[in-house]
Amino acid sequence: MSTARPDDQPPELAELTLLDEIGPLGDCLADFEDGRINVFGGIPGERVVARIVRYRRRRKRMVSGLVLEVIEASPHRVPAPCQYFGACTGCQWQHVSYSHQLVLKRGYVERNFSEYPSLSSTNIEPCIPAPSLYGYRNHARYTIRREGSPGFVNRITRRFVQTDECMLMAPGINRLADDLKGRAQETSQLSIRYGINTDDWLIQPRLKSDDIALESGQSHYTEKLLGREFRIASPSFFQVNTEQAERLAELVGETLGLSGRESVADAYAGVGTFAILLAGSAKRIIAIEESAAAIRDAASNASGIENVEFIEGKTEDVFDSMEAHPDVVILDPPRSGCHPTVLEALVRLAPERTVYVSCDPEALARDLDVLVRGGFRIESVRPIDMFPQTHHVETVVLLGCD
Missing domain, CATH: 2.40.50.140 (Nucleic acid-binding proteins)
Incomplete structure (x- = not known):
């Protein structure tokens, strides 16, 4: 308080x-x-x-x-364009020129790497910019006050800020939130997820008021990435920047340089984004995900693809018991990073190539230190900006192992 x-x-x-x-x-x-x-x-x-x-x-x-x-x-x-900047702390860097935001993000990755002697001399490439600096988010989490209008809570003062729009949100989300303004009193928290390439949406929880004409309480919505349709359930993780999620998938594919002969283990696979989009470039992909909802989504999304197998379970459990050595591993863990057992198993499995996709430079540096000391070498580090106007940065690291 x-x-x-x-x-x-x-x-x-x-x-x-x-x-x-x-x-x-x-x-x-x-x-x-x-x-x-x-x-x-x-x-x-x-x-x-x-x-x-x-x-x-x-x-x-x-x-x-x-x-x-x-x-x-x-x-x-630079002048911050949003009328709520400062009152709402969802954006941290609207007052910073975009070119300098990219410099700061690269510097933050470098600073975390410099904490470890094994990583201190690593070259960090320039941060890949986002094509859209505003209107890119496909997911909003609102707080609702008694009058039924959506807004956000300042993380420092803890004060509620009612907003007519959020400049980071896709126009479709702002439109849906505006339709709910003054009508959502029955809940204190509201989630809107929106398919930028499909115009499909999901609103949770279900709103029962007769004043609300919008459909809500959906179990899932659909989005398209690189022309492929993905079903995404309410509890399933999906990147909040659809445009950059496509670029991220392309970057992972370019970084791995698959020939079509490799066996791939896709850890923390979510709804199957990487596994499905890379299936045509690999011999076989085993995708591991602990969320039952995400596994159901992934199985549906992979319809017609025969060389992808989905395993429901924790990555640390599956990797710990894995006997077959994959040629390639994709790691895309939650913000907290990889479980120590996953890192130990990777050192034992020693895949030729590993791509680590991280949204937290601190956890990334900690995990890479373990892998480098275990015999891996870092071949490239490429930040990519998935979250313009905020301090968050995604990083794609390629590791080799002889």
Whole structure:
């Protein structure tokens, strides 16, 4: 619960110099009192006046800063186009030029790699830009307040921000959210998933009000990637940027350079995106996924493809008991990275090529350190921007093993 100053008291202000480092949430860092604090809305090297917010989170005292005034601006500062920027913290970098966002993302990957001697000399290639800087998200998670309107909660102040639109969302999501405005009082959380290439959608939970004409409570929706239709159930993971998900699949294929003779293990396979799109380039693919809903989706999505087998189970369990040595492994784990047992099994299996797709540079560096010390070598590291205007970055790493 927030313990920030009440509105009738003057805010606590501080003049800060922002350090040349980005924190794990995309905020700048600054020296303050006896330590360092995160400062939202700045750019490294700037001199700013920030509002200091003191609060408790999980019984821990926290201090953060919110930029109110820029005294010495970075040359990379641009006007944030969204009227809610700063009040809503969903975007961290709308005030940063896009070319510099890519530099910061590459730098964040480099910084995490530099923490490990085994990775410190690794070359990080430039970040692949996104074709659409706004309107790219196919999934929105809204908070609903009593009046029934959707919005978001500021992660620092914990205040609710009602929004008429979100500039990151696909126009179809904003249209659906607008249709629900003032009518969704029966729930406190609302998820909208939208097929950018199909105009199909999924709204959860089911809304029973007679005032709502929109279909809701669907079990799944469909989307197309590279011309192939994918069924995606409500609990199943799917990349939030459809355009870049297509580029990511192409990048994984280009990076692996499959000849058609390889056996491939696709770990954390989700709804089968990589396995299905790469099936025509491999001899055989075993796709592993622990989510029962995602496995059902994947089996449906792979209809007509005979060289892909789906195994329902945890990757660590399947890899630990795997006897056949795949030629190629694809890793696309959740943000937390790979289970230690998966890494141990990889060292034992020693595939010729492994592609590791990660959305968290910190977890990626930790896992790569284990693999490199276990005999793998890093052949390429390529960040790709799946999330413009935010600090998040995807990274595709190719590993070899003799």
